[in-house]
Every structure is written in structure tokens, then in C-alpha cells.
Amino acid sequence: MAALQVKPTRMELSNLKKKRQVAVRGHKLMKDKRDEMVRRFIIYIRRNRMLREQVEQKLSLAMSEFVIARASMSHASIEEALSYPARPATVHASTRNVLSIKMPELTLEESAGFEYPYGFATTSAELDAAVQAFAELLPMLIELAEVEKICNRLADEIEKTRRRVNALEYVMIPQFEEAIRMITMKLDENERGNLTRLMKTKEMLAQKS
Amino acid sequence: MDKKKAGIAIIGDRDSVLVAKAVGLAVFDESNSERASKLIHRLARENYKVIFLTEPLYNGCSEAISKYKTETFPAIIPIPDSHGASGVAMAQIKANVEKAIGTDILFAEEG
Numbered sequence: 001m002a003a004l005q006v007k008p009t010r011m012e013l014s015n016l017k018k019k020r021q022v023a024v025r026g027h028k029l030m031k032d033k034r035d036e037m038v039r040r041f042i043i044y045i046r047r048n049r050m051l052r053e054q055v056e057q058k059l060s061l062a063m064s065e066f067v068i069a070r071a072s073m074s075h076a077s078i079e080e081a082l083s084y085p086a087r088p089a090t091v092h093a094s095t096r097n098v099l100s101i102k103m104p105e106l107t108l109e110e111s112a113g114f115e116y117p118y119g120f121a122t123t124s125a126e127l128d129a130a131v132q133a134f135a136e137l138l139p140m141l142i143e144l145a146e147v148e149k150i151c152n153r154l155a156d157e158i159e160k161t162r163r164r165v166n167a168l169e170y171v172m173i174p175q176f177e178e179a180i181r182m183i184t185m186k187l188d189e190n191e192r193g194n195l196t197r198l199m200k201t202k203e204m205l206a207q208k209s
Numbered sequence: 210m211d212k213k214k215a216g217i218a219i220i221g222d223r224d225s226v227l228v229a230k231a232v233g234l235a236v237f238d239e240s241n242s243e244r245a246s247k248l249i250h251r252l253a254r255e256n257y258k259v260i261f262l263t264e265p266l267y268n269g270c271s272e273a274i275s276k277y278k279t280e281t282f283p284a285i286i287p288i289p290d291s292h293g294a295s296g297v298a299m300a301q302i303k304a305n306v307e308k309a310i311g312t313d314i315l316f317a318e319e320g
Contacts, residue, residue: 041309049302056294063291066228082230089233093215093258095281102281106259109214116231131231138232141288142217145259149284151302155309156279 004179008186016183020176027168033099034161040098041154048151051144055137062133069126081118081127091142101157106146108139215282218252220245221263225290234261242269249273249285258282263290264297 006012070078090109095102116131219229222240230236235257239245245266250273252260260283267274267287274285287298306313 038310045302045306045309049299052298052302056289056298060289060294062228063225063289067224067291070224078227082227088235089217090214091217091259093282104258104281104284106284118231130228134228135232138234141261141286142259145261145284145286148286148302149281151305152278153281155305158309 004175006179006183008183008190010187013180013183013187016176016180020173020180023168023172023176027165027173030161030165030168034158034165037099037101037154037158037161041151041158044147044151044154048144048147051140051147055140055144058133058137058140062130062137065126065133066130069124069130072124072126073122077122078127081123084118089138099157101153103153104146104149106142108142215256215258217259217261218257219261219288220248220266221261221288221290222265225263229261239266242266246270246273249277253277253283258284260285261288262286263288264295265290267297 004016006016073081092105092107092109094105096105097103116128120128216235218235218237219226220237220239223238226236226238237248237252239248242265245262246269249260249262249270262270262274262285264287267285277283277285287301289295289298303313
């Protein structure tokens with residue numbers, strides 16, 4: 001590993017020790033964050049999968065019903081029935097801060113009771129069924145949207161955090177350790193060199209007198 | 210927290226998405242993935258927080274989708290069209306698991 005290029009001085013040593021302390025602390029925090037995110041992720045992804053299965057099944061049903069409705073009604077009349085503006089569905093979108101990740105929060109605007117936007121005179125029962133099935137599905141769709149988005153964000157964030165943890169654990173901290181070891185050895189060596197020199201000088205002085 | 214009202218959009222071919230109109234979703238009839246990508250960008254600017262996209266289009270617009278994937282909003286969600294689900298969304302979930310955990314430990318036994 002490429003060791004850090006540092007001057008072997010006491011100043012550098014104390015700086016490095018401080019840096020190492022920060023890195024170790026950051027590493028621990030980041031590791032905890034990662035573990036917690038993974039725990040949450042597993043909960044969400046299970047839910048995501050369950051919702052997704054339900055939605056796909058029910059939506060396919062609703063859509064095939066709509067296809068039948070199209071077949072049983074004339075093209076023009078179905079177009080006419082659906083071109084009336086329905087009460088627009090809206091969501092309340094907000095964010096929630098979880099482990100410093102912005103998580104989306106979506107809630108469907110409650111509309112008081114569901115109404116068909118068209119009259120029943122020219123439309124078939126299949127269309128009613130399809131529309132109703134879709135209306136019932138909508139809250140689930142919104143929940144799916146929220147959960148799926150959370151999963152995406154979490155997966156992304158977990159990946160980033162894992163990289164940081166690994167970089168600290170396997171690169172930064174060993175580098176600091178190595179540099180600290182090197183400086184301590186250099187300083188000790190200097191110390192020893194100094195001591196022998198002193199002893200030698202003392203010896204020489206004693207011989208002279 | 211900022212609570213904001215936002216619209217829901219649905220993009221897909223006519224047969225699949227027209228029914229959503231009766232429920233009050235903003236319906237965009239589009240089956241060309243290039244135009245759909247442009248539409249996604251436009252809708253994202255126009256305060257649509259949830260965009261449903263039929264699976265064939267979802268495959269075609271991967272560039273636009275990946276741009277918004279890691280942002281909080283809008284949520285772009287694949288839905289099956291009138292021909293049924295093709296498994297794109299499930300693959301997406303699997304990919305997420307692999308990305309986060311490193312290996313697919315959750316669903317491996319079934320898949």
C-alpha cells in the first residue's frame with residue numbers, strides 16, 4: 001500500500017493521531033448507519049414485493065376488464081364517457097428525513113366517495129366494473145409508488161455508505177496507522193542516536209581529563 | 210415538512226391507460242418511447258410527483274428514468290399494461306436488493 005508521505009516530526013505525529021481518531025469515529029458511525037439502513041431496506045423491500053405482486057395481479061384484471069368494455073361499446077361512446085373531466089386525483093407529497101436520507105411520503109387526497117364521471121345511459125356494465133376496480137386500486141398504487149421510491153433511495157444510499165465504510169476501513173485507517181508507526185520509529189531512532197552520541201562524547205571527555 | 214399537493218400522471222398506450230381518466234389521473238396517451246421520455250422530463254418539471262408508466266415504455270425510457278431514480282421526486286413506477294405484467298418491475302426489485310446487499314438473499318429461493 002502506498003504509504004502517506006509525511007515528515008517524521010512530532011507535529012505531524014500528533015496531527016495524524018487526531019486524524020486517525022476522527023476516521024475511526026466516522027467509520028463506526030458510518031457502519032452503524034449502514035446496518036440500520038440495511039435493516040430498514042429489508043423491511044421495505046419485502047413490502048414492496050408484496051404490494052407489487054398484488055398490484056400487478058389486480059391491475060391486469062382491471063385492464064382486461066376495460067378491454068372487454070371497449071369491445072362491448074362503440075369507440076365513440078367510450079371516448080365520450082371518459083372525456084368528461086373527473087375530479088382530479090391529487091397526492092400530498094412531502095419528505096421525511098430518515099438517517100439523513102430524504103424519504104418521500106405520499107398520501108392520496110381523500111375524496112368523499114367515488115363517483116362515476118359519466119352517465120349510465122350509454123355505457124356498459126363492464127366499463128363501470130373496470131373503472132371501479134381501478135379506483136379501488138389507486139390507494140394501493142400510491143403506496144406502491146412510495147415504497148418503491150424509498151427502496152430505490154435506500155439501495156442507492158446503502159451502496160454509497162458501504163463504499164465509504166470500506167474506504168475508511170481498508171484504506172484510510174491502515175494508512176494512518178502505517179504513517180504513525182513510521183514516525184514513531186523514526187523519532188525513537190533519532191532519540192537512540194542522540195543518546196549514543198551523548199554517551200560517546202561523555203566517554204571522550206572523560207578520557208581527555 | 211412541506212406538504213404540497215401534486216398531480217398523478219399515467220403514460221401508456223390508449224387501451225391501458227384510458228380507464229385511469231375516470232378516476233381523475235392525468236392521462237397521456239403515448240406509445241413512442243422517445244416522445245414519452247420527453248414527456249417524463251416535462252411532467253417532472255410540472256409538479257407531477259407520481260408518474261405511472263406502462264412496462265413497454267418503462268423499458269424504452271431507461272435514460273430518463275435513471276435520471277430521476279435517485280431523486281426524491283417524481284416517483285416513476287412501472288405498471289403492467291393490458292397485456293399483463295412482463296416481470297420488469299420484479300427484476301427492478303431484485304436489482305435493488307442486489308445493489309443494497311450485494312447478493313439476492315431475499316428472493317433467491319423462489320427465483
